[in-house]
Each structure stands twice: as C-alpha cells, then as structure tokens.
Amino acid sequence: MASYKDVLVTGGAGFIGRNMIAGMVRDGYTITALDNYKIGGKEFVDDEIRKEVNWVEGDSRDYSLIAKLTKGVDGVIHLAAPSSFLMYEEDPTDGASVTTQGFLNILEAVRRNDVGKLVYASTSAVYEGNPVPYTEEMTLAPPDLKALSKKWNEEAARQYSDRYGITAVGLRPFSVYGHDEFSKGGYANVISLFVWAALSGQTPVLWGNGQQTRDFIYVTDAGRAFQLALEADLKTDEFNVGTGLETTFNRTLDLIGSELGVDLTPRYVPTPIAIYAERLWADTRKAENILGFHPSVTVEEGIRRVIASAKEARDRWPELGTRQMYFETLPS
Incomplete structure (x- = not known):
C-alpha cells in the first residue's frame, strides 16, 4: 500500500464516501471523516466501520475546521458537494457555494499543510454536449451549474x-x-428508484421514451477507484470512473422485472427539465491503463444487490416506493 495511510475524507457519510471508507478501513487506512449529514448520515454506515473512523460533523466551507483536520494527514479525498443536478436546480446558491468555496478551502489547506495528495470528485456532467463515449481530452462547456462548478x-x-x-x-x-x-x-439513482417503486407495487415513472442511456457503475467500484487514485504514483490529472458500457433505462427495467418475476411496464412522461443528458458513456481506457481500474460488478449483478438490499430495508423505510414520485413535482 502507498504511504498515504492517514487520510481525511470529506463527505464521508455520503453514498460513495461510506462505501469507499469501508474498503479503506479493511485495507488498514486510518480515516477521519467530515460530513454535515445533510444527505448522508452515520446511521447508514456499517456499525463496525463506524467505530473504526473518527467522525467529525462540520462543513467544508469552514476553513478553520478544514485547516485543523488536514494537519498531519497524508492525503485528502474530497467528496463533499451536492451529488444531484436537481439539488443545484433547487438551491443554486448553496450548491455552488459548497462546491466552489468548500473546494477552495481544501486546496488552500492542502497547500499550507503540505498534504501529499488530494483526490477529489468531479462529475461526468462536465462532458455534456460532446459526442459519446466521453474521453478525458474533450473540450468542456458545461451546460448547467453543477457541471460548471x-x-x-x-x-x-x-x-x-x-x-x-x-x-x-x-x-x-x-x-x-x-x-x-x-x-x-x-x-x-434511477436503478434504486425503479427497484423501490417495483417492490412497493408502484408503477415506475420514466422520462421520455426510455431509450436514454447511462454508464452505470456500482458504488463499491466507484469507491475503489478513489482509493486507487490515492495509492497510484500520479501527477495532477483527471480520470473517468465508469464501466465503458451504456445501458438504456428500458433495459434496466427489463432486468429488474426479470429478477423480480414481474412485468415492469413504466409510465412514460415528458422530461420535465430543460437540460437533460440523453446518453452518458465513459471511455475508460485511461483509468484502466494508468490507475489499473477495472470495475467488478456488472449491471445485472448490481441490480440483484440493490433488490436484495431494498427487500431487507422495507420495514425500516416503508416510504421508499414513493420517492420517485418526487420527479413529478419538478417545474418544466
């Protein structure tokens, strides 16, 4: 393992963060995790992992806190930012503030405290408007505030x-x-929303005609990519984190229905937002060749895992099946 043993993770209780941290703890890392718990929460972190991590509640926009937490660490993995395009649409000031001011605080603290390496989350949305598959060398002209930030x-x-x-x-x-x-x-993610709806007897809602595609990557694979980027001997650079495969939304519903043994006919509705990606597809050769990153979970296996987890969680979160209805409240 590389020398980045003591690591600060911002957004540590978030979806990618908590899954990534679980793998890093098993690999012997000492982790301090910062989170404001606006979306993530320690209740979603595995009990054994929770006890192994130094959890700090706070905001990346608090420079004094960031400066304190980065003293003496070997590396920083920065994940703290709104994860959904819709979050920026609903509260653009807060979304852009967290993403830009929080990141500037991280950069300044890394510089002043002589931290060995920073690995941070950008987004595939920076490519929108380019032809697929997306390669890291493309010219970027982000169409929305999340991607621009x-x-x-x-x-x-x-x-x-x-x-x-x-x-x-x-x-x-x-x-x-x-x-x-x-x-x-x-x-x-739509895979989770489709599964939750199906298990609750709800009709999945699908924008457009269902032929839009995504490069679906499983969360533990995504977390492992961040760990590999921390461990690799790299210069400042950017990398795609995907599978190199695109899957239509209709196909995901077919896979979910097949796994559940039901016919999942969705309710097709007009896309309610002006900026919407019809295709997302990563060229993964750079991450494969330089990071040695190869995703291990196929979309078929990933859907099986989402279904199994959702079945187990139904008693704790019985309202999950209604979460996709949120999309119908969006202004056009």
Missing part, C-alpha cells in the same frame, strides 16, 4: 498544482448506484 474545481486544482506543486487528481464518476442508497431519497 465542478469544471471550476478542476481548473482551480490545476492552478494550485502549477503554482504551488500540489498533486490533485480529479475523478469524473458516471452514474453511480448501489445497495444502500436510502439516504439520498428522491435524489437516488
């Missing part, structure tokens, strides 16, 4: 790298889904 992060990271010599590696996750997405509620 993340592109700013990448540019700020490169500036800090050029001026101050820090190493900052940005990962661009594609459509991350998985077994314990309950904390995200209506902001969860």
Whole structure:
C-alpha cells in the first residue's frame, strides 16, 4: 500500500464516501471523516466501520475546521458537494457555494499543510454536449451549474498544482448506484428508484421514451477507484470512473422485472427539465491503463444487490416506493 495511510475524507457519510471508507478501513487506512449529514448520515454506515473512523460533523466551507483536520494527514479525498443536478436546480446558491468555496478551502489547506495528495470528485456532467463515449481530452462547456462548478474545481486544482506543486487528481464518476442508497431519497439513482417503486407495487415513472442511456457503475467500484487514485504514483490529472458500457433505462427495467418475476411496464412522461443528458458513456481506457481500474460488478449483478438490499430495508423505510414520485413535482 502507498504511504498515504492517514487520510481525511470529506463527505464521508455520503453514498460513495461510506462505501469507499469501508474498503479503506479493511485495507488498514486510518480515516477521519467530515460530513454535515445533510444527505448522508452515520446511521447508514456499517456499525463496525463506524467505530473504526473518527467522525467529525462540520462543513467544508469552514476553513478553520478544514485547516485543523488536514494537519498531519497524508492525503485528502474530497467528496463533499451536492451529488444531484436537481439539488443545484433547487438551491443554486448553496450548491455552488459548497462546491466552489468548500473546494477552495481544501486546496488552500492542502497547500499550507503540505498534504501529499488530494483526490477529489468531479462529475461526468462536465462532458455534456460532446459526442459519446466521453474521453478525458474533450473540450468542456458545461451546460448547467453543477457541471460548471465542478469544471471550476478542476481548473482551480490545476492552478494550485502549477503554482504551488500540489498533486490533485480529479475523478469524473458516471452514474453511480448501489445497495444502500436510502439516504439520498428522491435524489437516488434511477436503478434504486425503479427497484423501490417495483417492490412497493408502484408503477415506475420514466422520462421520455426510455431509450436514454447511462454508464452505470456500482458504488463499491466507484469507491475503489478513489482509493486507487490515492495509492497510484500520479501527477495532477483527471480520470473517468465508469464501466465503458451504456445501458438504456428500458433495459434496466427489463432486468429488474426479470429478477423480480414481474412485468415492469413504466409510465412514460415528458422530461420535465430543460437540460437533460440523453446518453452518458465513459471511455475508460485511461483509468484502466494508468490507475489499473477495472470495475467488478456488472449491471445485472448490481441490480440483484440493490433488490436484495431494498427487500431487507422495507420495514425500516416503508416510504421508499414513493420517492420517485418526487420527479413529478419538478417545474418544466
């Protein structure tokens, strides 16, 4: 294992964060996790992992706190930011503030405290408007505030790298889904929303004609990519985190229905937002060749895991089946 043993993880209780931390703890890392618990919560963290991590409640926009937490650590994995495009649409000021001010605090603290490496979450949304599959060398012209804020992060990271010599590696996750997405509620990945609706006897709601695609990557694979980026001998750079495969929404419903033994005929509705990606598909060769990253969970296996987890959780969160109805309240 690389020398980055003591690590600060921001957004540690979030969906990717808690799954990534579980793997890192098993691999011998010492973790301090910062989270404001706006979306994530310690109740979603495995009991054994919770006891092994130093949990700190706070906000990445608090520079004094970030400066304190980065003293003496070997590396930082920065995940703290709104995870959904819809969160930025609903509260653009807060979304952009967390994403940009919080990241600038991280960069400055990493510089001043001489932290060995920063790995941070960007987004595949920076590519929208380009032809698929998306490659890291494409020209970026983000169409929405989330993608624009993340592109700013990448540019700020490169500036800090050029001026101050820090190493900052940005990962661009594609459509991350998985077994314990309950904390995200209506902001969860469509695979989780479809499964929750189906198990509750609800008709899944599908925007458009269902032929839109996503490069679905399982959450534990996404978390492992961040760990690999921390461990690898890298210069400042950006990498896609996906599977290299695209799957239509109609296909995901077919897979879920087949697994449950039911006919999942969705209710097709007009897409209620102006900016919407019809295709997301990663070119993964750079991550494969440089990080050695190869996803291990197929979409078929991932759907089986989501179904099993949702069945187990129905008694704890009986309202999950209604979460997709959130989409019908969006203004057009």
